[in-house]
Amino acid sequence: MDAQEFLKGLPLTGALEPREYQIAAAAEVVEKGNSLVVMPTALGKTFVSILVMAKLLATNPDSKILFLAPTKPLAVQQAASIRELISIPAEKVLVITGETGKEGRKELYARAQIISATPQTIENDLDILGLNDFSLIVFDEAHRTIGEYAYATIAKRAQGAKALLLGLTASPSSEKGKIEEICGHLAIRHVVARNETDDDVAQYVNKITVERIPVELNPELLAISSSLQTLAQESYLKLSRLDFLSLTSSRPNKTQLLAARMRLLSWNSPAKYSLISVLARLMNVLHALDLLESEGVAALHSYIINLEKRKAESKAVRELAADYRIKAVERRCSELLAAGIEHPKIFKLVSIVSSYALEGKSVIVFAHFRDSVRTLVERLNAAGVSAKALVGKSGEGMNQKRQVATLEEFRNKGFSVLVGTSVIEEGIDVPAADAVVFYDAVPSEIRAIQRRGRTGRVREGKAIILYTKGTKDEAYHWSSRNKERKMRIRVEELKKGVPARQERLEG
Secondary structure (H helix, E strand, O other): OOHHHHHOOOOEOOOOOOOHHHHHHHHHHHHHOOEEEEOOOOOOHHHHHHHHHHHHHHHOOOOEEEEEOOOHHHHHHHHHHHHHHEOOOHHHEEEEOOOOOHHHHHHHHHHOOEEEEOHHHHHHOOOOOOHHHEEEEEEOOHHHOOOOOHHHHHHHHHOOOOOEEEEEEOOOOOOHHHHHHHHHHOOOOEEEEOOOOOOOOHHHOOOEEEEEEEEOOOHHHHHHHHHHHHHHHHHHHHHHHOOOOOOOOOOOOHHHHHHHHHHHHOOOOOOHHHHHHHHHHHHHHHHHHHHHHHOOHHHHHHHHHHHHHOOOOOHHHHHHHHOHHHHHHHHHHHHHHHOOOOOHHHHHHHHHHHHHHHOOOOEEEEOOOHHHHHHHHHHHHHOOOOEEEEOOOOOOOOOHHHHHHHHHHHHOOOOOEEEEOHHHOOOOOOOOEOEEEEOOOOOOHHHHHHHHOOEOOOOOEEEEEEEEOOOHHHHHHHHHHHHHHHHHHHHHHHHOOOOHHHHHHHO
16 A cells, blocks of 8 residues: 555644655554564654554544553643544543542543543553553553563453554564563554664664763772772672572672572571571672662762661661771761762763753753762762753652753753753653664663664754673673664564464463
């Protein structure tokens, strides 16, 4: 089916000018049935779903459609897009959230033709919402359709209905098992995949240049690192003498630590709980070491101060907080901060970001921890760069209203640099930036792709990745690169057919 034939008679407002590959993708979905659409950020996965909606409404004008988005802001954004792009009375496109009482939601479900909602709300309402009434259910960020996430529950119920199931994602996974699980839950029969190098896509893609900058720890931080490694070695030796921990490298990784914990829990000995406490102490020290090497002095200092507040948690935390060597590390951190000495990555980041800000360009900085976000914002502001933070809602974070206000200010050029945690990687409408900077590396290929996708949307972009040489920071960087390479191979395999596990499920 050619593009003009597919578009003929669709109830579109004219505000959407679909690209040929988007039309082709939508046509594949309509023809093949339950589909997973895999496209990099900014190629218009949502527009593909809009075209599928319009086609189904043209065929059956009274049918209902459900669009699922992982967060309320995204659900609101998608509803606005649907109202703008599809010729349908605005009052028939509703955002439904848990903020409305259940009886009120029941009435809204009956009144709406197109519903945009979070999966948690729909999961809670499966007893009052008949999925048989829907011709299409869209799962945005479909890579979440694993484990106990609400998407999986809804998809399982939907498989018994007549609705076409459509998953959208930029990055399914590098793991074959997870891809099979996603396809299994959504009863996927067909995969539509496009990437930046495809002939019908390349002309629409803005180049994103990736620059990797390795940074070495300075002598002051190396000295603290040595002290923490000595502390870790004590706990490690106690565990290794009884064969609960053996290393193939100089430092145990998370998998090795969790395996040691499982073995200890099943160990029948009076010394069991004492060694569990030793393992917990080791894990706390290793986390402190990772913070120092990947984040900096302020992050480590904050963590040690917080140990005092956590003393009631366990014997391990209590003893570690009281250890004279940890107290010495805390004092040394205070001295370094007072002297303005920090992780070299911070100074490198301030230098890079300042040059962009001077040119009037916008930058998004990603950092894993809130302490790092706060430190970076303070350092950037002190350097004359207009920067603001955006963090999640939990604890003493930012509520949704403040998040939206901050994003709008950034969109309107009220400040140059947005520094945020993982909350700005996915599930929120973040304006595109001229450049993105990874203050710390992430081991997940999905998160790395999402971070990069915040630039290069409207013009060429730059992704700058900082990492500390010889640390977990560097290991995470190369891990995500390798996983992304594997994921691209998996996606190419998906084009040839659904995974074997899915075929067994359907059989």
